[in-house]
Amino acid sequence: xxxxxxxxxxxxxxxxxxxxxxxxxxxxxxxxxxxxxxxxxxxxxxxxxxxxxxxxxxxxxxxxxxxxxxxxxxxxxxxxxxxxxxxxxxxxxxxxxxxxxxxxxxxxxxxxxxxxxxxxxxxxxxxxxxxxxxxxxxxxxxxxxxxxxxxxxxxxxxxxxxxxxxxxxxxxxxxxxxxxxxxxxxxxxxxxxxxxxxxxxxxxxxxx
Numbered sequence: 053x054x055x056x057x058x059x060x061x062x063x064x065x066x067x068x069x070x071x072x073x074x075x076x077x078x079x080x081x082x083x084x085x086x087x088x089x090x091x092x093x094x095x096x097x098x099x100x101x102x103x104x105x106x107x108x109x110x111x112x113x114x115x116x117x118x119x120x121x122x123x124x125x126x127x128x129x130x131x132x133x134x135x136x137x138x139x140x141x142x143x144x145x146x147x148x149x150x151x152x153x154x155x156x157x158x159x160x161x162x163x164x165x166x167x168x169x170x171x172x173x174x175x176x177x178x179x180x181x182x183x184x185x186x187x188x189x190x191x192x193x194x195x196x197x198x199x200x201x202x203x204x205x206x207x208x209x210x211x212x213x214x215x216x217x218x219x220x221x222x223x224x225x226x227x228x229x230x231x232x233x234x235x236x237x238x239x240x241x242x243x244x245x246x247x248x249x250x251x252x253x254x255x256x257x258x259x260x
Contacts, residue, residue: 096137097125098215104144115140126215128168153225162253163232164222169249170237171218178214185210185236192234202234210236 101111101122108122115122117140124130132140138148156164174181185206193203209220209231220228221237241249 097122097132097140098219100137100141100144100146101126103146106144111140111144114143116143151225156224156229158257160229160232161257162250163229163235164224165253165256166241166246166249167221167232167235167237169245170240171221173240173245174214174218174221181237181240182210184240188236188238192236196234199234202231203236206231206234206236 101108104111106114108126109119112119112122121130125132134148141148170181189203189206189210193200196203209217212220220231222228
């Protein structure tokens with residue numbers, strides 16, 4: 053399950069009773085993924101907290117950590133290992149369930165990297181970014197009627213809270229990849245901002 057396996061992983065949180073056989077498989081998966089340095093995304097911690105309707109401080113108290121640590125996980129300043137996430141989930145009566153998704157292609161990684169930059173700008177200037185995105189969607193609905201279902205889905209997504217929009221933007225799973233193919237965020241980043249993101253992406257790809 054090391055570098056030769058061409059599959060990426062993402063974790064989703066569910067409250068469910070697990071049979072003993074699945075418990076064994078889950079434990080083995082967690083052990084193997086932890087040893088291979090697998091890290092989870094910021095949305096997983098936020099989704100865990102939302103599923104139990106807790107504040108950051110309340111989750112921190114239950115999990116035996118600090119509120120700044122939870123905030124750092126959710127803001128992607130730190131990444132919890134899968135073992136840490138599993139311990140946090142267990143503290144509030146939840147289990148982590150692993151699902152397998154195809155590895156991102158280079159173009160998909162580049163798109164995701166770009167959307168991280170857009171997400172940062174969305175946090176800083178939400179009204180400006182959302183206005184641009186809605187204008188883009190109106191134009192796209194005329195120019196690309198064949199993508200109408202995805203465009204309409206983006207319209208609904210943009211009505212969510214900022215954190216909910218960003219969760220979709222940065223989701224590595226298949227449907228979010230499809231949504232990013234018709235992103236409404238064209239033109240949000242300035243030319244220098246895009247150039248900076250692409251330089252950082254190129255550096256991140258070195259050695260792959």
